[in-house]
Each structure stands twice: as structure tokens, then as C-alpha cells.
Amino acid sequence: MQVKPEYIQLSDLELSTLLSEGDEIAYTEIYNRYHGALYIHVFNKLRHREDSRDIVHDLFISLWNKREQLVLKTTLSSYLYTAVRYKVFDLISHRDVASRYVESVSGFSEQEDGMTDHTIREKQFLAIIEQEIAALPKKMRAIFELSRNGNLSHKEIAAQLELSEKTVKKQINNSLKILRKKLGTALFTAFIL
Template sequence: MRVYCSYSDSELAFLLTQGDELAFTEIYNRFYGLLFIHANKRLNDDEEAKDVLHQLFESLWVKRLQVAPDGNLSAYLYTAVRNRVLDVFAHQKVESKYIDSLQDYIDQDHVSTDYMVREKQMALLIEQEIDALPPKMREIFILSRKENKSHKEIALELGLSELTVKTQVKNALRILKSRLGVVIYVVFLLKTYR
């Protein structure tokens, strides 16, 4: 009966390539503790380090034919752990970027939704103030600003002088400016002249 704990690393590596499960078990027992410390030192996470080693030993058994039987088994395993730790960091970085971009999207969507709500509120406020104008003034103002008719066209349509139309529009704008405040008034003007 073979005593695997007395075998050198290269002898165990050779037996591993032959599919010897006991050699694999000896390699696992011999290196697990040191490799765990090595992985955990970099990852700072016991569970993550255990996952890395679980994947490493699983891969070692599956790819046992690729292990160089006369190579340095210890160096092979440490390199494999280092590569897997780097994979974990790369995955975390991608995950973090994804979460950041998702958060940016949510934030922008929130800002855009907030803006749309405010814009609707502002439009409603403007409409209410236009509706509160005296009836004739309101009619002239709507024809001028919403239907984009000239003072001359409005005068002809309503049977008024151009000067009356001009004065009514001017008075409507003055009233709206005082009721809405300068900022909302300017926004209103920008929207009507787009």
C-alpha cells in the first residue's frame, strides 16, 4: 500500500495525471491550508477564498492531464490561485461598474421624471393664470400666443382695431408676469416662441 504523504510534489503530480484519486486527495490536504491563507490575504473574505479554492481543485481534477508531471506543483497551484483572485477582482469591478451605471440611470430617470412633473405643474399654473384673465383679453391673448395670429389677423377676426389688440396682449403679458413671477413668465415666453 502506498503512503502518499511521503511522496514528493512531482511524484504526486505524476500520479494525478494518471487519474490517481488518492494522489489528488494528498495534494488537496497538503496545499489547501496554505493556498487558503494566500487567497484570503488578497480577498479579505473567507467565503470568497473558499470558493476560489473549490473552483481551483475542481479544475485541477478536470484538467489533470494538463498538469506537467515533472513541473513545480506548488508554483502551478499558487499561480492558479493568483489568476482566480484576479478574476474575482475583475468580476467585482465589472459588477461595480454595472451597479454604478444602473444607479446613474435611475438617478437621471428620477431627475427627468422630476423635471417632467415640474414642467406639467408649471404649464398648469400658466393655464390657470391665462384662464383668470378678463374674457376679451384672454380671447385675444390665446389667438396671439397659442394660435400665433398677428395683431392684424386678430383685429379683423374680432372686429377690433390693431391698437386695441396690441394693448390687450401687452396688458395680458404684464398681468401674467406679475402673477407668475419672472422665472415662470420667461419659461412661458420661451415655450410659446419655440
């Protein structure tokens, strides 16, 4: 969506008021104003491009979805930076949980001196994950596999499949939500890491 020149001149407070009224152009201007800086901020914390993109993308999806309840007690920039900081904390927390889970499984495996058992479980986990990926809708699965297995960026996938980058981001986001729900948090987190 093209931003009108007069929107560029608006203050953050004016933009947030228009956003809460459902103004898509105001939302686009907020996105254009803060997306790059928020991405750099997150990347400096995580040092992971894809995770940084996903967190900023999720933040803007959340901002739009909750626009009607948006009540700023501070500046818009403070609100966005605080929200993105919490998303980074959540991701790190989930990684810690997954790491402890993997360590406990490894510890159990070593205690029992059962590398065969560990290998069997790992193969079972992988089979379950592959089954759930195969159950994704065809277009979503293709995009997801190019992202995760092909290590392609959203832009590269969009070019290869002749789709918009926004469609690719949405499909990957949706596939992750589906997999998280079907695999459960522990298995999903172990898979993502």
C-alpha cells in the same frame, strides 16, 4: 479518501505524475498538502471567507478535471499558487464589472430623476432572481438559501441537513453555476455582490 502513509513521503513531482494518471490518493495528498496554505493566501487577498473557500474549492475541482492535461513547467506549488492568483484576479475583475454596472444604473436613475423607475427595476431584478432560485432542485435550493440567506457556513449547513460538507460545497457550486447561466453575468454578479 484516506491517504496511504507512503504517499505522504512522495515529492510533488511524483504526486503530480500520479495525479495525471488519475490516482485519487495522490489527488487527496495534494489537497491535504496545499489546501490550507492556499486558503490563507486567498483570504489574505480578499478578506472574505466564503469567496476564499470557493476559489480554493474551484481550483481543486479544476485540478482534478484537467489532471490528464496537467503538464508542469514549474513546481506543483508554483502552479497552484499561480492558478489561484488568476482565480482571485478573475473574481476581482467580475466585481469591478458589476460595480460599474450598478454605478451606471444608479447614474441613469439619478439623471432621469426617476427613483420610482429604479425601485421598479430593482424589484423586477429581485423577482427574476427569486424565480430562478425557486426553480433550483429542492435539495440544492435549500442548501443555497441556508448559505446565502441564513449566512451559514458549509460546515453548519452540513450539520443541519445531515450531509457531508463536500456535498454542501458541491451543491452550492452547482447552484451558482446554474444561476450564472440563467441570470446572465451582469445580473448574477449584481446579485452575488
